[in-house]
Amino acid sequence: MLSFIIRRIALMVPTLLGVAVLTFFLLRVVPGDVVEVKLRSDGASVTQATVQAERVRLGLDRPLVNQFGSWMGGLVTGDLGTSMWTGRPVSQEIGVRLSLTLQVAVMAAIIAVVIAVPLGTLSALFRDTWLDYAVRIFTIAGLAVPSFWLGMLIVLSLLTVFHWSPPVTYTPFWRDPVQNMSQLIWPALAVGYRYAAVVARMVRSSVLEVLREDYIRTARAKGVWESHVVVRHAMRNAMLPAVTVVGLEFAFLIGGLVVTEQVFNLNGIGRLFVEAVTRSDFVLVQALIMFLALVFVVTNLVVDLLYGVLDPRVRPGA
């Protein structure tokens, strides 16, 4: 098992390396840079000399290869650099915002699983009935409705109907759970709906597939449908692909929160990313992309391992 893990981690390295190289060189092609934006906002008269001096200070005038070298070197030692916009270390910028995004993602995942597993299962068990159709329409709507639109509707409805708006600053859960929840439950719902739809569809199709298995059909024919042993075994097999989907969607979600955080004014990684791209803050953009890629790759790894744990057939060395 351990060698399997190590091998998989080793496979991650070239991917991450590729992401690093691609990101770095892509960004340098973008016209316009952070210095102009920083100094000239709201129409100040700054001389070109000043702009150039700041550019030199940020190291933007060095040859690309040198800049790349120092960035790669920094990655290896864990130094993600300093934001070109604020001058603060990138790790600090990310750190402040990470817990919020993570919490919304986890809450969305929980909502998704809680809704999707029962609905998907029922939809499969009562296939082609009105219940099945209702669930299918519910899930396809979940995939169709843009989550940012749903978010807008939620916020505006709260305001119009209840004359209430969610708290505007983030309080960590352990400090004030009520404040925290009343702020984050809404984006979690907006994003969780779509998440639930994806998972429900997977649950439905995998339950359907399991139900087609010979041993299930035999059991049903024999009238032992209530047999808990059979059902539990069937459900466990059916959940495997669902677990995969939950894991993969979680990785997608972190990136997908980009738009939702704008709508709900959340100080999270997604909004930071949009701001960084808008300001051409290369260092921050690079670091965020590396971070998101890392999350994705690690999540894949975890899902693979989990799959191995749950399904003896897939376990390496079996």
Added chain:
Amino acid sequence: MTDRTDGLRRREALGLGLGLPALLWAGPGHAAATGEPKRGGTLIYSVAAEPPTYDLTATSTFAVMHRLAPHYSTLLQFEPGNYPNIVGDLAESWTEAPDKMTYTFKLRDKVVFHDGTPCEAADVKATYDRMRAPPTGVISSRQPSFAQIASVETPDRLTVVFRMKAVDASITDTFASPWNSIFSAAKLTSDPNYPGRVVMGTGPFRFVEHVPGSHWVGTRFDGYFRAGHPYLDGFRAITMAPSAMVNALAGRQIMAEFRGVTPNERDRIVRALGKDTEVEESSWMLHMICTFNCQKKPFDDPRVRRALSLAMDRWGGSASLSKVSQLGPVGGLVRPGSTWSATSAEMEKWPGYGRDLAANRAEARRLLKEAGQENLQLTLLDRNIQPYITAGVFMIDQWRQIGVKVDHQQVELAAWYAAQNSGNFEVLVDSFTQFSDDPTNVLVKYVSYDKAEVAVAHATDRELDRLFDEQGRTVEVAARKALVRQFETRAMDQAYAVPVLWWQRIVAMNKEVRGWSMSPTHMIYQDLSDVWLAT
């Protein structure tokens, strides 16, 4: 000379005619009318962007001003509630030599920084020297403003003397600029860049914390030199996008936003807060400009430029656009409502400002035909935020009506700046903002490109340059005004860059916020020393 109600006007009823009762609109001086200031409370307000630095000298964005102003003092300031009158802040009094070549400031005694050290003439000198001649590694956006100062002397510990190289009629406004926060000389000696990272001044509030992307907290400084001030216990500035801000104001999560909102945002806030709303309106020191790249054909031909300016129905545009955007009054190169502004009658003589739309458009077509540009197609470079987009859509719509086809390109801020300097554009939706109405600060946008980098029309006009320099030396108001008018007339005629519309500043807040002063610029009156909460 100073007009108390300069630029401020009362609103009698809502423009959209939505049938809401006329609410309590405030005019100047309302603070005095609504009771005695109470001590205590924390003011919560929002700021739409994150600050890129803590150093007021290195930047010109409101994102820094709205958070840092409460922590610092300046030499002079605009008098709260009485714009544009200038009074002392750190300076108790000051004198100008009759030849206007020497300015002597007497500082208040016993002023202390937040760390307890005294603030004296040496600190003022260190700050101003840093601004006009920044050491390596320090950025000063204020350098051009202080180009005319020859030296700064400190004959005694409470006196600062500025000697000028030449007469600069705008220098008093520059001394009153909110950006010239006074730093500690001692700290500057050890680290000339400390203002970028550390907040330490003589202002009414002490810095507590800044959580990036989230909020900024300040608390009352008990050693503040104005006794009894500030009234607030502290303040909290929260980073919020404008749409979120409106929701938060409506939901009473925040009490104010100090930059300005669109008319529709104002209406939404008024509808939500009802009689608890306080709205103040004024023309704004911001205007939208149509800038031509005079080095690119066919925009090197003044007939083409004038035609495109003629086609714009500014008066009609102002009436419609002021209902849905921050675009508002029609004005020339200086702010309408300021003492320097032309009258409507004078404006109507400029191309594009006349009231006869049909005649203007016919003339525009004629000019284009004469220049051989009947089927003109151009690319309009614009920013991708409001109200720039609205301005762009308006300009395109106006030009369509004289047969000009436009490709509307909207880009990010960085690309927009890059294009301006590199000359990589045809026609630009441009803007200009200043903290004061002084013509030297405002007209610099319209001179030759080799004279000022902000004049991105890339034009060369020595007559305009000459008029600019002359008005900059002329202290006598009537003569200066005449020169400004001459400058405007020529600039409008040549049309290197023409104003489209000036902005309207609408500030809406919860009525419990008292003591805040409205002005045509969002950069001043933000130190919150007079603000108190009525709850």
Added chain:
Amino acid sequence: MSATIAGLARSGPGAFGRFARGAGRFARQQPLGTLGLLVILLMAAAALGADLVSPYDPEAADFAAMLAPPSPDHILGTDSFGRDILTRLLFGARTALTIGLASSFLGCAAGGLLGLTAAYWGGRVDMLLQQLVDIILAFPIIVLALVVVALVGRNTVAGIDLNLIAAIAVPIVPRAERVIRAAALGVRAMPYIDAARAGGYGDGYIILRHMAPNVMAPFLVLLSAYVAQAILLEASLSFLGLGVTEPKPAWGLMLSGDSANFYQEAPWMILFPGLAISLAVFAFNLFGDSLRDWLDPKFRT
């Protein structure tokens, strides 16, 4: 069913008849999918005929009629510039379908070609391609699209945002590659492929003539699935201000900016574009799902 699709891909006499019979069977067995298809066709008709059907010019500002509620003059109301919302929805359908179909096709075709190539050559080529695909897949979709858009800027040719299409197609390529490669591996293993190679046929010929038709089924499913994704992605990008820009009509764009501020006096500004996006994605998903059900032998009951 793959054989039938492959058969359809080969043109010849009776191809249309086979197609018609296939379509009829589809309609009977997959009611939901047919519903989706009908909605899609309706949208396409609206998009194509937008010029003829729309009462107004989508970009014509009419300041006298700003924020007008739905009325006989303006069936779905007007926005803050006085532009007719129904007209902008119809022209927005054109934008959405153009960008959606073009990006999806571009992405799936490029990805499909890569997948076929990887499956055909195998060995080192396959490993290299897999590694490249892994790298691109590590970027979240919207992140990739954002970066590409920031990179290449906006470039309109005849009113179509080519760079936006490219930006949305880029994340689709690796995902399509994965699926097509998996399907193509099965075809590669068929004996007649090796026979064709031995027979001296060129590699390109074999890939396009023999392998491609046999992966048509998953390709079509991918195509419809990713049109939905592409429409959503375009809406998100336009909402963020990085996609289609004013004054061009696009559904996501109609939701961005300060349309939220008009929510109370003009809720139609928010409701209709959101409904349009949802309906389009809904229809493509329904159709794509049913197509997959129909083409996949396992689900024939």
